[in-house]
Amino acid sequence: MAEPTGLIAKSGIELLTFGTPNGFKVSILLEELKEAYGRDYTWQSINIMKNTQKEPWFTALCPNGRIPAIVDHDNNGFAVFEGLAILGYLTRRYDPEHRFSFPVDSDDYTVCEEWMAWQHGGLGPMQGQANHFHRFAKERIAYPTQRYVGESERLYGILDARLAERDFVAGPGRGKFSIADMSLLGWVNIATFSGLDMGMFPHVQKWLDRCMERPGVRKGFAVPNVSGLSNEKIAEVIESDPEQKKKTEEARKFLEEAKEKYGYKYLSP
Ligand SMILES: N[C@@H](CCC(=O)N[C@@H](CS)C(=O)NCC(=O)O)C(=O)O
16 A cells, blocks of 8 residues: 555545554544544544655654644644654644543643653553564564563553552543553553563552443544554464464563563562
């Protein structure tokens, strides 16, 4: 299929994305906004394996050359990049009833923002590197493999503690489903692929199941396509494909040996 060469919409929000954890956070919000307010959007799939995100038309909108990015054709073609900024922009502008966000002057707004910042500076980058060294690196290297999977485990422990007595990450009482949850969902949905054992984080698993019950979340996870790396898909592939099963077991064994070699200890509460 030919890759996009520029914008295609004339009005509304246009999302430039790919089927990855950072892409899904925005498609989930746009699907939720569609369910809540009937506001449709346009999306284009930017194949990051083909480096379409490095093309000049794309970097003119997103100087970092990475997905996701949005263009708001109803706001003079205003372009926004970085998940946190996109989720903030879209809710400030298009979630007037605060169905997925909080009033800017409330403490809940700041709590929501702090968990999103934690995702951006912590869980996302650490799990991204865990993926790289555990699954994709051209050479298996013990130290970074145990370092990044280990740091991701620590962060999942923090999230597990946060969710022990609440249903959602931010919001009063047991919490409210919000952009704080959306920013994390894509990452947690591929935790197994990244070398994490979801059995260690029962509250995170229950939260993931709870969020997955939402039609908007399921639809968002299908834009532009369902990920082959999700916890569910990986479990299926391991069952049905002996070669993938062998690869996964080899990666896991290497990780366990790397943890032992460097005296790794799980350090979360
Ligand atoms: N902090 C950014 C991260 C964006 C990011 O890393 N996107 C990845 C896909 S998940 C990407 O576009 N990778 C392609 C590349 O590195 O060129 C966000 O959350 O929006």
